[in-house]
Amino acid sequence: MASEQQLQSIKSSKVLMVGAGGIGCELLKTLALSGFQDIHIIDMDTIEVSNLNRQFLFRKSHVGQSKAKVARDAVLRFRPQINITPYHANVKDPDFNVDFFKQFNVVLNGLDNLDARRHVNRLCLAADVPLVESGTTGFLGQVTVHIKGKTECYECQPKPTPKSYPVCTITSTPSKFVHCIVWAKELLFAKLFGDKNQDNDLNVRSNDAASSSEHAEDVFERREGEDPGQYGRRIYDHVFGYNIEVALSNEETWKNRNRPRPIYSKDVFPNGFIQSNGNADKVSVTEDPSSVSAMASLSLKNPQDIWSLSENSKILLEALKLFLGKRDKEIGNLIFDKDDQLAVEFVTAAANIRASSFGIPLHSLFEAKGIAGNIVHAVATTNAIIAGLIVIEAIKVLQSNSNNCRMTYCLEHPSRKMLLMPVEPFEPNKSCYVCSETPLSLEVNTNSSKLRDFVEKIVKNKLGMCLPLIMHGSALLYEVGDDLDQAMVVNYTANLDKVLAELPSPVTSGTVLTVEDLQQEFTCNINIKHRDEFDDEKEPDGMILSGWTQAPSKEKDDNVAVSNGASTSSASQSTVLEAEDDDDIEIVPTELAFVSAGAKRKLSEISNSNSSAHSSVGDGYCGEKKEEVVDEEDVVVMLTDGNSDVSKKKRLQ
Amino acid sequence: MQTLLTLRASPTEGEFVTFESNPGNPSPLRNSSTKKKKKRLRLKMDGEELTEQETALYDRQIRVWGVDAQRRLSKSHILVTGISGTIVEFCKNIVLAGVGSVTLMDDRMVTEESMWANFLITPDENMWDGKSVAEVCCDGLREFNPMVHVSVEKGNLSTFDGEFYDKFSAVVVGRCSLATKKRINEICRKRPNRIAFYSVDCRDSCGEIFVDLQNYSYSQKKLEETVEFRLQYSSFExxxxxxxxxxxxxxxxxxxxxxxxxxxxxxxxxxxxxxxxxxxxxxxxxxxxxxxxxxxxxxxxxxxxxxxxxxGNIEHPPVCAIIGGILGQEVIKMISGKGDPIKNFFFYDVMDGKGIIEDVSTPESS
Structure with missing residues (x-):
């Protein structure tokens, strides 16, 4: 029970919650029970069925409604006297500016993506409002407190970035199922159902090798009056048969690899594929196009089953037919969505056929959906625990008791007998470009890189800015905003297509650029260094930002892909398996790297220190990259991300 | 933005292989209200497939603990007595997780005080006037997951005969006297099939969980080999x-x-x-x-x-959430046979922020 004084600081506080999902529901409930009376909550999402197993404020009848609003109503049922202000909106909207943030005593994050977290971090820094940050995945979770000037900010430590795969691994030499998924989702699905004008590497390679007249045309274009079944088989034979044959003709590629097997529809269906006998028409009874399913029309029920090559082939052709027949209006605009049953079926089947061709084990629809949709593993218990910990830290912050704030990890396997492990917060990273004023430096070929490349690859992707403004001295090179006049827009658009050295105010070696985000009220300086050559494979952006270390990519399977002789030009590009937004967080603390990539340094020590024999499970979860400093009475565990600057990190106090 | 982890094998993949299963507990739904529910339950006991509805609802957690664990959960029956804020948090968690049934026992009448730390009781007196805490909480919990059977049993559990207990896979006891804890734990121990016993108490900003799984074995796959673990628990006494x-x-x-x-x-x-x-x-x-x-x-x-x-005899809501979360996790671990269970005490104190396991067992059990 809170003390009188504690209760008073709780009652008089005004808090902002960002996110009303897995953590958010638990957090709003615990805040209300704890006596908070003025809570604002932002969430842009609407409720989905797969949320209901843990977002306990929502019911099936709420599916499709605003999370923030339904959560508010649910909590008011047991605490009707408090004020909850919901916003069904994106936290990145300009309405939520620094002034908006300034009205709160503390901001509590229950977010599901890195981008929004970085944005909120900057606004909290600019508004000088403490931030309690959180994340969960499965049984693992973390709560961190960020107070300007006292503790590190969210961006003081580099965060892992999405995994990307070199295009040639995806198009020519897949070795893992995930490569087949990326191919099916980003290339085949996008080619058939997405924006026709997008660049797509699916076709290129086959034509490179043999630009016979037959294949010079766009094979993916449905011919006039072509029957859907016919069209499907033509696509099938092209991507799984012909393309593989062409790839096989390049002997160099297969010197050290298993050769793939071309698959033609006639081999899979020696007696000819009998289309589902009008079964597809039966589903037309349901008006809702989202309920169209190839599995249903083929009477395959269990998403956990692994289908045979023939079943996958049937699903693929059936799904294609259903898209053409029932959802033709969407074709050309479709983007893969993990909640789109037919899209998941199509991608699963295509990935499995490709996997079969390359001798890669096949997977069930359930598994494929998890990979393709990048689905977060989430359970209610972890979210409840993490929400409790957030409230405890928030109360400390409100009582100006920030010296007692802790970063807490929720572990799956006990470490030093602990399931909840508090760690003293780290002090700010002096070279953090976000919370300190340390300039960044950028190596770039100023004679060939355009301003557009700089804006896209650096300012937006790396620096996470929404409304950037770029200045060279007092000269404005670029700006985004609603209130710009026409002449300026024209001017800026023209600048985008100029190489850096030819801008009205030329950017060359030694130039210092100032990049500012007006909404985030965040500015940083970038020192430009000219460099002629970049390694296509290792430095695919053609520019290197430093002064701020990007977290290392965790999967090291990319280098194999270099050798495909045919893919010189496109090898430098990479395909990103984009995360779909889900309602829960899955940023795993960099500090706690759950998947073994490197040496399990301290594992043995941790195991030995566990007094209960069963708890020393050696799967490396807690062991990796953890440095422990043990005081006699008070056990303090320091977690580091394994960077070289580990020793520079100091505990507060 | 979050690909790294999920591109890996799912956390549960290949981690645990076998589990010495608790012989199927008979269904406690002897007086089940509707025929429909009975039928559904029987189907689930015999068949080994989850329904489409279950697969859709439990998608995210199946990715954590697997289909097999989900199936075991749906066949488990939990008895809860002594309802507090912590117990409500616990019940919410296992109802969401999809256990087969939850039976609530607490005949105390609802008062203003029982609302503190309990999000299942609304301040509207008409909603709870003349009802027991268990009855009001039962109504609230049912809404969280229509696939879980939530019911109320009247009376004092420590005076019930042993056969009543046989329906349950676990008995969870909220704050109660030393004698009651000992007695209920003893009854659980004397039944032919294992009934896991848990007790929980939160005071001020501290919480305690006690666990007795009697003889519990589970195996885990470590790298290539499968290691069998056997745990011998002490009773509370x-x-x-x-x-x-x-x-x-x-x-x-x-x-x-x-x-x-x-x-x-x-x-x-x-x-x-x-x-x-x-x-x-x-x-x-x-x-x-x-x-x-x-x-x-x-x-x-x-x-x-x-x-x-x-x-601090009134519960601190964030601590209820934390202890109720850990306890929920423990019961899920025990039923699914996945993960190391706590042996045999767990403590959490806001003051130092540690959630710590202590093994307090007789020499033959340690």
């Missing part, structure tokens, strides 16, 4: 009888403090939790006595901690 002297010097101070308060309440004939700062002098006398008897230094039980526990 056995555990609290372990001489304090034999415990590690740095054992949780909360353990000793809770035993002291528990004994104080028993000696004074108090309802658990009915304490105040006025009791401090007598509690300190008892502390001196106990510490001498057990040959431990009095500094093992700080006065300030005792003070907090005596005064």
């Amino acid at each position: 056995e555990a609290v009888a372990v001489p304090w002297k034999s415990l590690p010097r740095r054992a949780s101070k909360l353990y000793f403090a809770m035993r002291l308060i528990e004994k104080f309440e028993q000696d004074e004939g108090r309802t658990p939790g009915e304490t105040s700062i006025a009791d401090l002098p007598n509690v300190l006398k008892l502390k001196k006595l106990l510490c001498e008897e057990q040959s431990v230094n009095e500094s093992q039980i700080p006065d300030s901690l005792l003070e907090r526990l005596l005064v």
